[in-house]
Amino acid sequence: MYRGQSGQWSWLFHRVTGLGVLLFLLVHIVDITLIGFGRTVYNDSIAVFASWPVRLLSLALIGAVMYHAFNGVRIILIDFWPAAYKYQRAMFYIVLALTIISFIPMAYFVGAPIFGICPQGDCTASAML
């Protein structure tokens, strides 16, 4: 760790989002396995994912995935084009901007059913668990 620079934050966010996404992947493998227990069990688990608290968790996951993806591109650019290190800070701000820009439409599609709006026309607007 080196203090107070954008490089430190980009590195820390990359680790934390990576660990968070991996943790979700393990949970996701367990919930997918539930399909082997039959229709009722699986559809109940999908209903949990459609509830508002888990929709909020999904949004956190989507934000983490987007940051990790864009910052991963930034890392690869510096790996293969070392002179780009001079622009690492500018690229960090671009990563943050792209994360927010891509997050907003995703947040609408995932979050709207909480408020009874169905952008896809077919959703269970489970505002309550």
Added chain:
Amino acid sequence: MATETAKRSTRVTPYGATSRPTGGGWETFSWWFFRVSGVGLIFLVIAHLIIMHVITDVSATGYDFVAHRYANPFWRVYDLLLLTLGLLHGLNGLRIVSDDYIRTRGIRLAVQSVLFLTVVTFWLMGTMTIVTFQPGQTLSQAMLHLLSR
């Protein structure tokens, strides 16, 4: 022993040392794998998110949705690729984090063994589901069907 990982030689450019290990062995391979799988996962994961959360709401991705989707082997292969690359990319990330923080070789080996076995277990769980799922059949029935052939 403590500086063992710090002393690992890396590729040096006119702009300084990079993270890329030289020597062409295991470390160089995993460095390349981390980047190649990362680029692959960007496309696989974003398409997965758009299919499951934008085109379709998550509440409409129940049993019948999966049955319809898995009638096409393409999506089983797609999900298997997502599962495998995601877990291996994540496992390599955990390995690098443990290299950073665990300085004692024995403890590091023990922790990395547990991480490896955990990931293998989850990979087997996911693969079992992706390969054996048949609409109207439970996992046990699918297993019995396979074993009685």
